[in-house]
Amino acid sequence: MEKQERTDVGACNAEHERPQGRRAVLKVGALGALATYASVGEGSAGGKSTDKRKCYGMVIDLRRCIGCHACTVACKSEFDVPLGVWRSWVRIKEAGVYPHTRRSFIPKLCNNCRNSPCIKVCPTGASHYDENDVSSIDKTKCIGCKLCKAACPYKQRFINPDEDTADKCSLCMHRVTKGLVPSCVNTCLGRARIFGDFNDPDSEVSELVRNNKVRVLKPHLGTKPQVYYLGDFDE
Amino acid sequence: MPTYDIFHVPALDWTTVLYFFLSGLTSGCFLLSLWAGYGREELKPVAKTAAVITPISLVIGLLMLILHLERPFQFWRILVTFKPTSTTSWGAWMLNIFFIISIPYAFLWLINKGNKAKLLGLLGLPFALFIGLYTGLLLMQMSGNALWDSALLPWMFLVGGLLAAMATTILVLTASGQEAKEPFYGLRQYFCALIVIELLMIFSEFVGLFTGGAAATEIGITLLRGDLSFWFLSLEVVAGLLIPLGILVVAKTSKKAGLHVAVSALTLIGILTMRFIVVIVGQGQI
Secondary structure, X not given: OOXXXXXXXXXXXXXXXXXXXXXXXXXXXXXXXXXXHHHXXXXXXXXXXXXXXXXXXXXXXXXXXXXXXXXXXXXHHHHOOOOOOOOOEEEEEEEOOOOOOEEEEEEEOOOOOOOOHHHHHOOOOOEEEOOOOOEEEOOOXXXXXXXXXXXXXXXXXXXXXXXXXXXXXXXXXXXXXXXXXXXXXXXXXXXXXXXXXXXXXXXXXXXHHHHOOEEOOOHHHOOOOOEEEEOOOOO | OOEEOOOOXXXXXXXXXXXXXXXXXXXXXXXXHHHHHOOOHHHHHHHHHHHHHHHHHHHHHHHHHHHHOOOHHHHHHHHOOOOOOOHHHHHHHHHHHHHHHHHHHHHHHHOOOHHHHHHHHHHHHHHHHXXXXXXXXXXXXXXXXXXXXXXXXXXXXXXXXXXXXXXXXXXXHHHOOOOOXXXXXXXXXXXXXXXXXXXXXXXXXXXXXXXXXXXHHHHHHHHHHOOOHHHHHHHHHHHHHHHHHHHHHHOOOOOOHHHHHHHHHHHHHHHHHHHHHHHHHHOOOO
């Protein structure tokens, strides 16, 4: 039996990666040096002690998802998301030839990557890690260059036509900070979506990834996403 | 297998394609001008013309960049901060510094003070080089994309920019009625060399795609047999590279204006098509 790679799960116990990456080689001139420390400190969550640091994410139990789209609708309603764009939705894939067909459902949302490409490419710092270490967008700073949209390998970002800025699933931080669960998690009638803090070893999500075989989307890209899928799916 | 997903609007569109073309042109013109300035006396017209084209294409490029934004009037926000992991942030700063250098550079050449311009040109050299490469770097940074995840991309953009620069310079010189003392104003061999390099890079890119895994192979097949493959092969490769190369090789001693225009126009169409294909096919919008 194939041994599940667990390096993704462990990623959360470390501080989220300071955006450095390959562009470290481009640090030419004093131009970068001083500005670096000023700007990197700005947008990241840094400064918090490691035990208080959160790592919010989800486990999605695909065995329970029936593709009803209740989560899609709840999310739309929670944020009054404009028509034609989506913060969270369910992708459906069909396989096989009639009469031997099957459907698989993959609920999709912002993966709250620890090594996030969208945050790395943002030129104004609008895309950043907020005080809860969640990938967020500062709408006042966003100029709508759409590079985060091009960079996200999970296609989670869109341009909000009402605000003319980048937008995406925010993991319902406005609810979570009040002790509630995200809207989609609240609505899911199959209890397929489970939300929690991966830095808390006693949380339900931590327990689920410890005791089950879980997968993330596109692990080879090194984004360290925090949405784990339980059960099999066609990528 | 059939997939039911939401519709994904591509992030980069025609404004990006035009900007990539113009930034390549601007950096290529500057590099060409600097190289020609330090070269033979016969190349001086090339140096002067390319120097003047540089800030003009840069301004139009900046306009394209601003047009691309969803909130164009907020463009200044990119210049009040610096994000070292963002190639775009680097690009915005380098572009503006380069702009400030390119204007006196062009002016000095206009008033025929080429020697002073050359010194200023050396200052602008690293910026021009960066601008020629960075749009390719920007795309390459998005490693999830099968077409863009290639180390060749920045270099294809740079060489493409140099080709566009040579083509535009020859076109402007011919159109302004300036007589060519040498075939193609002395640029013939270098033009040929760059076309050959670009062709080799395209070949290498395809080898990379067909050996790069499932997603990469799929993109490779789309380029060769998809809806846009006709335009890719006919405009970018045949009309944009092979035919100009053919003309340049065969018409060794010709100084005819018609051939100059033909080579230039075809090359420009080819380079513009290349940018279009990379951006549009790369985003899966076949």
